[in-house]
Amino acid sequence: MPMRCTRLIPLLCLLVAPLAAHANPFEHKLANGLNVIVKEDRRAPTAVHMVWYRVGSIDEKNGLTGVAHLLEHMMFKGTPNVGPGEFNRRVAAAGGRDNAFTNRDYTAYFQQTPKAQLEEMMRLEADRMRHLTLDPKEFAQEIKVVMEERRMRTDDQPPALLYEQMNAVAFQASPYRAPVIGWMNDLENMSVEDARDWYDRWYVPNNAYVVVVGDVDHDEVFRLAEQYYGPLEPRALPLRKPQEEPKQLGIRRLTVKAPAELPVLLMAYKAPVIRDVERDVDPYALEMLGAILDGHDAARFPQRLVKELRVAVNAGSGYDSTARGPSLFFLQGSPSEGRTVAELEAAFRAEIARIQKDGVGADELARARAQLVAAEIYKLDSMFAQAMEIGQLEAVGIPYRANERLIEKLQAVSAADVQAAARKYLDDDSLTVAVLDPQPLPKTPRPRSGAVPRH
Structure with a gap:
């Protein structure tokens, strides 16, 4: 998915x-x-x-x-x-x-x-x-x-x-x-x-x-x-022209109708990516915001929306701070039985508004940071993960040797940074809301063509 x-x-x-x-x-x-x-x-x-x-x-x-x-x-x-x-x-x-x-x-x-x-x-x-x-x-x-x-x-x-x-x-x-x-x-x-x-x-x-x-x-x-590799001849590369995304001037909404068991809500806010490792602050703060919302079982979305309010069967967030182009900060979930997509959207908005108004606690910030490290540590104790780390950073224009500085910048994120980023970027003028309207499931599955994808 x-x-x-x-x-x-x-x-x-x-x-x-x-x-x-x-x-x-x-x-x-x-x-x-x-x-x-x-x-x-x-x-x-x-x-x-x-x-x-x-x-x-x-x-x-x-x-x-x-x-x-x-x-x-x-x-x-x-x-x-x-x-x-x-x-x-x-x-x-x-x-x-x-x-x-x-x-x-x-x-x-x-x-x-x-x-x-x-x-x-x-x-x-x-x-x-x-x-x-x-x-x-x-x-x-x-x-x-x-x-x-x-x-x-x-x-x-x-x-x-x-x-x-x-x-x-x-x-x-x-x-x-x-x-x-x-x-x-x-x-x-x-x-x-x-x-x-x-x-x-x-x-x-x-x-x-x-x-x-x-x-x-x-x-x-x-x-x-x-x-x-040395004998291979280089060639002049095509000129890459900038294709900057124009500023969004208001909320956008769409509905997709497709056979499914549950409706799905996606809320996507325009968000920045890391362009200057030293000077940027907001991308690191948005990374931490995502972890506070959905970094572990006791994070805000699973705790508040799924367990307490029971407005969602699942609720999460997503964000990638490294890319050649623009990024999006996602909120995603499916409403519980008897609840509507509109109710889930209202619940998402209420949680974001709480952070924008009241901020996040120091203990909450520390717990999110610790959980993130614990979740990733064993995944990366491999040669393949190390190669991926180097390759992905280089691909988006971040020198792989900047990795330690990236860590320091992330660890320096404060509660005030998180609150400021939420106020600055989680705004309706940069928001796209997409809803999956579930249609009846087909009685028989679509026949396959016989062509099997390689990967």
């Missing part, structure tokens, strides 16, 4: 990374512009190898939505040296696992294998960085897989459909208004030439960086990077 709480991912993840591995990363930039970041972690004889491309759905144009994600699928369809599907087979044969993911802001590919197989992983990734085949027949098959993925994960999932429609209304100029997977009509009209053009424009070493975390020696990794 798209509305899972993202409050402190990746930001609060940074709180515990130093506990997982104390080594500082090493960095080396190749002559072709590819940056290689290595973090040595000797706790297990494995290595995580990730290639991040600074391109995502934010870089798409109208009529071509979904092409970034489609190209991610096509990256597994072979090169002159590696046949279709062989990439995955070689990783599995090496005793590893691999996958990829496309985001609004980036596209990334990873393998986690025994450390002795790192060289093979680098050779495979370097090969497909510039030598992808893009066969029309493979494309024709894979576009059907992507369309079925859209049906399964969005069209047939009412909360996901609501989230998608809400973004389309909340954002007007920002490319964030379009779904990462793309609009169905764009997918239906996409061609292999569209994928090839995307690949040629963006999949170049000077638009990528490699992150390696594990039981490795950084000098050896740099040597391998020079050997396999």
Whole structure:
């Protein structure tokens, strides 16, 4: 479901990374512009190898939505040296696992294998960085897989459909208004030439960086990077023009009708993201506000709206302070039986008004901070999580070496900061309200096309 709480991912993840591995990363930039970041972690004889491309759905144009994600699928369809599907087979044969993911802001590919197989992983990734085949027949098959993925994960999932429609209304100029997977009509009209053009424009070493975390020696990794990635030629990148979202001038509302058991309410306020690690205050305060509202079982929403007032069967919040584009601060929930969406909206508003008027207590703030750290610490004690931390920060323009400062800024958030942020950003003029109006469930499920999404 798209509305899972993202409050402190990746930001609060940074709180515990130093506990997982104390080594500082090493960095080396190749002559072709590819940056290689290595973090040595000797706790297990494995290595995580990730290639991040600074391109995502934010870089798409109208009529071509979904092409970034489609190209991610096509990256597994072979090169002159590696046949279709062989990439995955070689990783599995090496005793590893691999996958990829496309985001609004980036596209990334990873393998986690025994450390002795790192060289093979680098050779495979370097090969497909510039030598992808893009066969029309493979494309024709894979576009059907992507369309079925859209049906399964969005069209047939009412909360996901609501989230998608809400973004389309909340954002007007920002490319964030379009779904990462793309609009169905764009997918239906996409061609292999569209994928090839995307690949040629963006999949170049000077638009990528490699992150390696594990039981490795950084000098050896740099040597391998020079050997396999070094020969790839850079290319001039397309000019990225700013697409700033205009100021919202009043509340926006929408209703989505879809088969579902329960209504869902989404309230999304325009919110800032971190642009200056040192000078920004509000994004850190909004992170903490989200934790106070929905960071643990005793937080305000589950305690007040679910347990005490019983106006909701579930109630939560979500916010991501790190992104290339604008962000939203979400409130989300479903009303209890016998209660209405209007009553739930009123309850959400009342809780926000209480914070705007009375603020939050010091004990409440401390408890939220402690709960957030406890919830994330074990998730991040892994090589993969460390690689994700580095990659995600770099993707949105925050140097990964700023992670300790981000932690300090978050820990310095005061109750006054939280109250001020709530007053400044949780305002009707920047609010979009989306309601899922549940329709009768179908008696028989939609037949599947037979195309199974790869991931």
